[in-house]
Amino acid sequence: MTADEAEAWSRLSFHLENQIGFWFALVVGDDARPRARLRDQAERWCREQGKPFFVHAPPPHSLARLAVELAGETEPGIHWIRTDGPGGLIEEWAGAASQLFLAMNERREAYRKRLDGGVIVEGRESLKRLLRDLAPDLFSIRAFIAEPGTSAEVSAPRVPEWRAPMRTSMISFAVLADPDRELKRAERLEAATSPNAKGARRRALEAAAWGLFMAGRVEEAERCAHTLAREHGGGASHPIDELLLNALHGLIAWEQGRLELSLHRLDGVLCALRREDAAATAAGLGMLDRVLGLRGQVLATQGDLRSAEAAFREQLDALATLARVDPTDQDTQLRTSIVRRQIAALISTRGDHAAAEQMLHEGLGLVQRRATEHPTEARWQVELLEYHYELSTTLRARGDLAKAGEACDAALQIALQLSDDDGGERWSFVRWRLLAQRSAIASAQRDPTAALEWAQRSTTSALRLLAEHPDDLSHSWRVALGYGRQTDAFLQQGDLNGATAALLSAWNHARNLPLHSAQMQAARLLVPLHVQLGLKWFASHGGARAAGAASDGPRSSATRWARQAAGFLKRAIRLGERYAAVVPDDLSIRSLVDSAFELLALTLAQQGKHRQARQVRRRRRKLRRQWRRARP
Numbered sequence: 035m036t037a038d039e040a041e042a043w044s045r046l047s048f049h050l051e052n053q054i055g056f057w058f059a060l061v062v063g064d065d066a067r068p069r070a071r072l073r074d075q076a077e078r079w080c081r082e083q084g085k086p087f088f089v090h091a092p093p094p095h096s097l098a099r100l101a102v103e104l105a106g107e108t109e110p111g112i113h114w115i116r117t118d119g120p121g122g123l124i125e126e127w128a129g130a131a132s133q134l135f136l137a138m139n140e141r142r143e144a145y146r147k148r149l150d151g152g153v154i155v156e157g158r159e160s161l162k163r164l165l166r167d168l169a170p171d172l173f174s175i176r177a178f179i180a181e182p183g184t185s186a187e188v189s190a191p192r193v194p195e196w197r198a199p200m201r202t203s204m205i206s207f208a209v210l211a212d213p214d215r216e217l218k219r220a221e222r223l224e225a226a227t228s229p230n231a232k233g234a235r236r237r238a239l240e241a242a243a244w245g246l247f248m249a250g251r252v253e254e255a256e257r258c259a260h261t262l263a264r265e266h267g268g269g270a271s272h273p274i275d276e277l278l279l280n281a282l283h284g285l286i287a288w289e290q291g292r293l294e295l296s297l298h299r300l301d302g303v304l305c306a307l308r309r310e311d312a313a314a315t316a317a318g319l320g321m322l323d324r325v326l327g328l329r330g331q332v333l334a335t336q337g338d339l340r341s342a343e344a345a346f347r348e349q350l351d352a353l354a355t356l357a358r359v360d361p362t363d364q365d366t367q368l369r370t371s372i373v374r375r376q377i378a379a380l381i382s383t384r385g386d387h388a389a390a391e392q393m394l395h396e397g398l399g400l401v402q403r404r405a406t407e408h409p410t411e412a413r414w415q416v417e418l419l420e421y422h423y424e425l426s427t428t429l430r431a432r433g434d435l436a437k438a439g440e441a442c443d444a445a446l447q448i449a450l451q452l453s454d455d456d457g458g459e460r461w462s463f464v465r466w467r468l469l470a471q472r473s474a475i476a477s478a479q480r481d482p483t484a485a486l487e488w489a490q491r492s493t494t495s496a497l498r499l500l501a502e503h504p505d506d507l508s509h510s511w512r513v514a515l516g517y518g519r520q521t522d523a524f525l526q527q528g529d530l531n532g533a534t535a536a537l538l539s540a541w542n543h544a545r546n547l548p549l550h551s552a553q554m555q556a557a558r559l560l561v562p563l564h565v566q567l568g569l570k571w572f573a574s575h576g577g578a579r580a581a582g583a584a585s586d587g588p589r590s591s592a593t594r595w596a597r598q599a600a601g602f603l604k605r606a607i608r609l610g611e612r613y614a615a616v617v618p619d620d621l622s623i624r625s626l627v628d629s630a631f632e633l634l635a636l637t638l639a640q641q642g643k644h645r646q647a648r649q650v651r652r653r654r655r656k657l658r659r660q661w662r663r664a665r666p
Contacts, residue, residue, distance in 0.1 A: 036068070036182075036183055037183075038068070038181060038182050038183025039068050039071065039072060039182045039183060041180075042061065042068075042072055042180035042181060042182040042183075043072060043075060043180075043182075045059075045178045045180050046059070046061075046072065046076055046154075046178075046180055047076075047079065049152060049177050049178065050076065050079060050080070050083075050085075050112070050152070053152065053177065054150075055146070055149075055150060056145045056146050056149040056150070056151070056152070056153070057151075057152045057153075057177040058138075058142075058145075058152065058153050058154075058155075058172065058175060058176050058177060059152060059153075059154045059155075059176060059177045059178050059179065059180065060154070060155050060156075060157075060161055060162065060165065060176065060178075060179045060180070061073070061154055061155070061156040061157075061179075061180045061181075061182065062156070062157060062158065062159050062161050062162055062179060062180075062181055063158070063159060063181055063182055063183060064158050064159050065183070066118065068182035068183055069156050069182055071182070072180065072182050073089070073114060073116075073156065076112070076114070076154075077089070077114075080111075080112055085110075085111060085112065085151075086109065086110065086111030086112070086151075087111060087112045087114070088111055088112065088113050088114065089114045089116070090113060090114065090115045090116065091116040094126045094127055094129070094130035095130065097115075097117060097130040097131065097133060097134040098130070098133040098134055098136075098137045100115065100134070101134050101137035101138045101141060102137060102141070104138075104141075104145065104149065104153065105141040105144040105145060105148065106144075106148070107148060107149060108148060110149075110150035110151050111150075111151045112151050112152050112154065113149075113151065113152070113153045113154070114154045114156060115134070115153065115154065115155045115156065116156050116157070117130065117131045117134065117155060117156065117157035117158075117161065118156070118157045118158055127157065127158070128158075128160055128164070131155075131157055131160075131161055131164055132164055132168055134155070135164055135165055135168050135169040135172060136168055136169060138153075138169060138172055139168070139169035139170075139171055139172045142171060142172055142175065152177070162179060212245065213241070213242045213243075213245030213246040213251070213254075214242075216238045216239070216241045216242035216245060217238075217239075217242045217258070219234075219235075219238040220235050220238035220239045220242060223235035223238065236262065239258055239261060239262040240262060242258050243255050243258040243259045243262060243282055246258060255282070255286055256286050259282050259283055259286065280299050280300075280302055280303045280306075281299070281300065281303050281321075281324070281325055281328070283299045284296045284297075284298075284299035284300040284303065284325075284328065284332075285328060287299060288328070288331070288332050288335070293332055293335060293336050296332050297329065297332055297333070300325055300328060300329045300332065301329075303321075303325050304322075304325055304326070304329070307321060307322050307325065316356065316359055319352050319355055319356050319359075320356065322349075322352045323349055323352045323353055323356065323369065326345050326346070326348050326349035326352065327345075327346070327349050327369075327373065329345045330342045330343075330345035330346040330349065330376065331376075333345060334376075334380060339380050339383055339384055342380055343377055343380045343381070346373050346376055346377045346380070347377065349373050350370065350373050350374070350377075353366055353369055353370045353373065354370075357370065364404075364408070364411070367404065368404075368413060368414070368417060371397055371400065371401055371404075371417055371421075372417065372420075374393065374396075374397045375394070375397060375417075375420060375421060375424055377393065378390045378393040378394045378397070378424065378428070379424060379427075379428075381393065382427070382428045382431060387428055387429075387431050387432040388432070390428045391425065391428050391429065391432065394421060394424055394425045394428060395425070397421060398418075398421045398422070398425065401414065401417050401418050401421050402418060404417075405417075405418050412452065415448055415451075415452060416452065418448060419445045419448040419449055419452070419464075420445075422441045422442070422444045422445035422448070423441070423442065423445045423467075423468065423471065425438075425441045426438045426439075426441035426442040426445065426471060426475070427471070429441060430471075430474070430475055430478070435475055435478055435479045436479075438475050439472065439475045439476070439479070442468060442471050442472045442475060443472070445468055446465070446468045446469070446472065449461060449464050449465055449468055450465070453465065462495065462498060462499050462502065463499060465495050466492060466495040466496050466499055466512060469488060469491050469492035469495050470492045470496075470512070470515065470516070470519075472488045472492075473485060473488035473489040473491075473492045473516070473519045474519070476488050476489075477489075477519060477522055477523065477526075480526065482523045482524075482526035482527045483523075483527075485519065485522065485523040485526065486520060486523035486524065486527070488519075489516055489519035489520040489522075489523055490516075490520060492515075492516045492519065493513060493516030493517055493519075493520060494516075495516075496509060496512035496513040496515070496516050497513055497516075499512065500512075500513055507547050507548065510543045510544065510547055511543075511544060511547060511556045511557075512556070513540075513543045514540040514541075514543040514544035514547075514556050514560065515540075515555060515556035515559065516540075517536045517537065517539045517540035517543070518536075518537070518540045518556060518559045518560050518563055519559070520532075520536040521533045521536040521537040521540065521563050521567075522559075522563065524536055525563075525566065525567075530567075530570055530571075530574075533563075533567060534567060534571075534598070537560075537563055537564065537567055537602070540560055540563075541560070541564075541605055544556065544557070544560065544609070545605075549612050549613065549616055554613075554616070554617065557609060557612070557613045558613065558620075558623070560609055561606055561609050561610045561613060561623055561626055561627070562626055564602045564603070564605050564606035564609065564630075565602075565603065565606045565626050565629060565630050565633075567602045568599045568600075568601075568602035568603035568606060568630065568633060568634075568637075569599075569633060571595050571596075571598040571599035571602060572595075572596075572599040572603075572633055572636070572637055574595045574599075593641070596637055596640065596641050599633070599637050600634060600637045600638065600641075603630045603633050603634040603637065604634065606626065606627070606630040607627055607630045607631060607634070610623055610624075610626060610627035610630065611627060611657070614627065614661075624661060627657070628654065628657075628658070631650055631651070631653065631654035631657070632654070634650050635647045635650040635651050635654070638650060
């Protein structure tokens, strides 16, 4: 439990224990997980004390009706109202919460007379402003506003990062148009009243929404989709357009990290497609294929690998039916290849690397034939690259490093050829990804010369990415990862000074960067490297002190080496604590941080800094207690 959650529970528990009659409170925060923990804790407490506890989680359109129903409630107890969740978009919930507060404000005297217990409204941060502006009388009688804050366990991936699902192909539901042009067209048609003009505006808004999303302008796409739903919702639009709109909402929610809402939207589309027997038409099958593919990727992002695989296999069935309709359709063949590769990735993630390798080899043969048959089709070359990369990753996980290196080399050769043909910067990230993979393979083979060469090439590639996109902080983490791999190679060669310089470069790039799941690989590598270098400089310091017993000459070297050791250990602690806050279940990092505290205390004591050493030991004990309390 974080400090914010503890404070929120203190306020809530005080009123649960002591308040008599009606009282009103808010529990707000944009992170739903601390709110859920506070709600569960309150429910457990009420059950233990024998007090009734009612959780109301209606859809947005029913919130105002709930306020009316509570005015006639006579049974004592705590009523907890949720105004956020996968049942609607943020704007829908905000509008519904406004109606709820207006209705409650009118009935506050009825609540005072009839309700014996608290009414707690839970939702996003915007509830405070809505309550103050729309229901000032209700705001004035509030008991408290609890803010449990944000979860310390944010963005921890349940899928190993080296196998995190990659968006190798963006799902497209429509032919994309220039979104700005379509928005201007829709604006010109806004005042039109004829059915044809309204239909033209609907099509322009739809094309603009998809185009904005594909251009990465997600917030604009969401606003455009809301306008489309508001103006042409219900039965006004064609059924397939309504399904496309819901699919777009699901795609936007996925991009924004709102996975439950994304699944809710996609499941609604799937139910409608199955109800309408989508397999009866080619258009319906195409829609079913794409929605199932997106649903599989959302489930994989959540870590539900079994359900994701089931969705992808159902997608394969839809594609097989489409292939029977037109066996020469290259788009269907390519999508079939992509889905097979995604299934192989999920199988490998679950640990069955042999089955994944077999599936990839089968798919690789088919893709190579297609690439030979269509040498001018760049998409088959790209898919061949992806198969080689996926095979390299699976072989690396299986421990067959020689074959993994060969597969990665094949992918890198294709990427360089495509880059030469294209000449665009869009291949920079692909090159970096392959070079980083090759560097990791060489490091695992314990070939320090090759590992250093590949690490330097991947670092150069990452630095080029950072120069092209200086505002993208993830590229700084990629640079840090490259320097970290160089550090490992220098250590394998026994070059302590080279390792020190490389790791300091890595730290300079990573020291002030925000840490979340996309950067776990770099942070996971840098923490043990800092501890390892700290230990080596600590050992050098000990040797210098032993030599200094006979002569005063090495004492200055011993002091310098001790400072180097302390510096690396402090950085290991700082980065390790940040990592443990995001991935609290990684016990190996906790153990490394604990060792770093111990070594730092010894280093400071040997320098005669006994007071600082005691402070480090106290901090170590405090952190250990925190971790024990946080253990499930």
